[in-house]
């Protein structure tokens with residue numbers, strides 16, 4: 068890794084060169100902040116403090132080694148000095164006179180490391196673990212060496228674990244042997260070994276102790292080396308789990324959706340028309356407490372507190388990459404002697420010497436492992452290793468996080484639903500209510516023989532009888548066998564972003580790009596993985612909560628990802644919505660190289676950025692192809708394990724999330740020019756970690772075209788004004804029946820989920836971006852590949868002077884003809900050039916008539932079919948003119 072990699076300037080040094088600000092009194096000139104910034108940070112990969120600690124450990128290990136070794140020779144002489152009976156550690160600071168007075172005959176210690184050495188070794192060897200204490204020397208050495216030289220001798224975790232075991236094991240094992248050979252010094256096993264043995268002997272006897280030791284020893288050998296016991300018949304019955312192939316490959320926990328079941332209120336029919344609540348434990352008017360999942364009796368409003376999610380984890384096994392064994396070339400056979408028919412002609416037989424076995428060079432994994440052993444795995448976060456995720460208290464807590472629905476409201480709504488249905492002779496067996504933050508879902512089970520379509524047609528009648536807006540009938544409820552009627556609560560509860568992010572479900576999620584959207588109808592926190600969606604289309608009439616929704620998406624990602632892992636491309640034609648994120652430019656934003664502003668507001672620049680993202684996409688595909696992996700995760704894993712060479716253009720690839728706040732505006736002004744790259748990105752960008760979130764106020768068919776729609780399976784609808792709009796965005800009605808203020812429907816494939824969007828206010832967003840912006844950032848925003856728009860591109864290629872050609876011009880020409888692919892990234896990678904230089908060479912190749920003109924984000928056409936014709940052309944253009 069280049070040494071410069073960590074040298075980014077801090078944001079907070081902005082004022083470094085300015086004179087100290089004067090206070091009102093003009094007295095205090097120095098602000099203490101810069102001084103604090105310069106203090107060493109405690110950071111395991113960087114910082115002076117770490118080096119000092121490393122040095123300390125290294126010296127400590129040497130000190131221990133010498134004093135332990137000295138102890139082996141001098142322990143008898145120093146016995147009276149170190150003995151606790153004579154004062155032990157208290158003797159350390161006593162004068163010789165005091166020592167003699169304290170009953171010590173010989174107050175001068177013989178240990179080579181003086182008093183401290185004698186006391187320490189006595190403590191470790193005699194009082195504690197015997198000679199096994201030498202392992203402390205080893206532990207300190209490994210820690211010190213790693214901190215000081217940043218070289219990993221052994222894995223720290225393993226060293227500590229195995230050493231701890233060996234210290235105890237050796238101490239007990241030596242103590243065990245002590246029982247058989249009584250005439251060797253007691254200190255060899257230490258007090259721990261001695262007493263543990265005494266204890267074990269008393270409990271399980273000598274034989275038992277012996278077996279226990281053998282068992283413990285072999286168990287650790289099996290864990291460490293997976294040693295094979297080759298017995299004649301080895302049965303593998305019983306599906307034993309394989310041991311980890313090596314320490315790195317621990318199974319990864321896979322996140323499961325939290326399951327929060329709010330037990331619904333239920334009424335079951337007990338006579339023809341009368342419904343009574345089902346009471347399980349107590350009697351009285353029914354209330355539902357969602358937390359306890361038990362019906363409770365109360366006459367007050369129903370209250371539910373924030374739900375405690377139950378999360379569970381799975382494990383999946385990660386497969387090891389296969390290492391290629393060396394293939395050996397077999398020696399050539401000796402030529403046999405030929406027998407000549409004519410005896411007098413002398414025959415010379417030339418012996419072909421067997422060739423040396425040539426082991427075929429091992430593939431990269433070996434060098435990769437060596438590199439990993441030497442430097443550890445690549446840490447993409449190292450450059451900003453001190454980066455801190457924003458804390459939750461930057462966000463506000465709105466409302467009480469409790470859902471309160473009056474029991475009277477519940478009863479009244481239930482009665483009205485039942486009455487209305489009865490009017491139309493629809494009988495119901497059972498009805499139950501689930502209370503959500505903004506709406507309550509009444510689920511009814513109709514009596515046998517009732518047609519579902521009949522209920523569905525009564526949507527308006529039910530809405531009329533309940534005198535409420537935003538009633539939605541779901542008939543049938545998918546996978547439930549009931550019919551759902553969603554009725555808005557009289558007092559909707561605001562779902563604060565903080566309450567959603569603070570849940571265990573969000574904090575412990577292992578999703579790549581978790582977006583906390585809000586809470587579902589059963590008050591369950593809803594978190595989706597943008598990486599799996601893989602793109603999201605957001606629509607909703609103005610003022611219904613779209614911008615809040617976009618902010619919620621951005622904020623949840625900012626609360627979970629490090630700047631090295633994620634970049635945003637923000638497009639904001641309205642110019643006001645996303646400006647809050649300007650402060651995080653050097654941490655989280657990506658932009659075109661020559662752009663001053665990272666948040667794109669101008670349509671022309673949007674087109675360039677989208678095309679540049681297409682180039683980035685193509686480059687990433689090339690990189691993936693080169694690395695022989697299928698997606699970004701595998702690629703990054705390979706890169707982290709140093710199996711990909713950065714000198715060949717490989718780099719750690721962060722996720723890129725493109726957010727367009729007002730897509731309608733872009734489509735109106737640029738049409739196809741925007742639609743084509745967006746559709747291309749949406750189609751292809753999934754595997755390489757580019758995800759799109761596109762929002763629009765006007766979900767009409769000329770904005771959300773067929774092409775766009777086909778590539779955005781996940782769609783989020785806030786309230787829209789007409790059923791047609793709802794159909795355009797969701798392919799079904801429903802969004803027109805929402806109640807606004809963040810009430811939304813998420814369609815993922817065939818599922819339609821009603822969610823109350825988490826609310827995050829502008830000042831909160833500002834605080835979060837301030838918090839991030841004030842931390843040390845990269846030197847610039849991430850730079851996207853250069854893209855020259857069509858108008859700008861055509862201007863100059865023909866003007867290139869042949870003398871100005873790049874020295875790599877001919878090599879690039881041959882490379883491109885060989886691969887029949889006129890792509891800048893090919894030139895960049897194979898010839899190891901920077902993107903800009905490769906781009907210039909491509910322009911020169913165009914001017915020389917070797918590649919065709921620029922074709923948007925596609926590779927250029929190559930105008931020569933083979934190298935022969937190319938060479939002739941090169942000779943031709945190399946001839947001096949005139």
Ligand SMILES: Nc1ncnc2c1ncn2[C@@H]1O[C@H](COP(=O)(O)OP(=O)(O)OP(=O)(O)O)[C@@H](O)[C@H]1O
Pocket residue numbers: 561562607608609610611612613614615616764808809810823824825826827
């Ligand atoms: N999740 C929510 N919970 C509660 N109130 C909300 C929520 N989302 C939005 N609101 C309310 O609705 C108002 C408008 O929201 P927002 O600005 O997001 O609308 P919009 O759809 O982006 O409008 P426009 O398209 O005009 O920008 C907010 O100021 C807020 O008061």
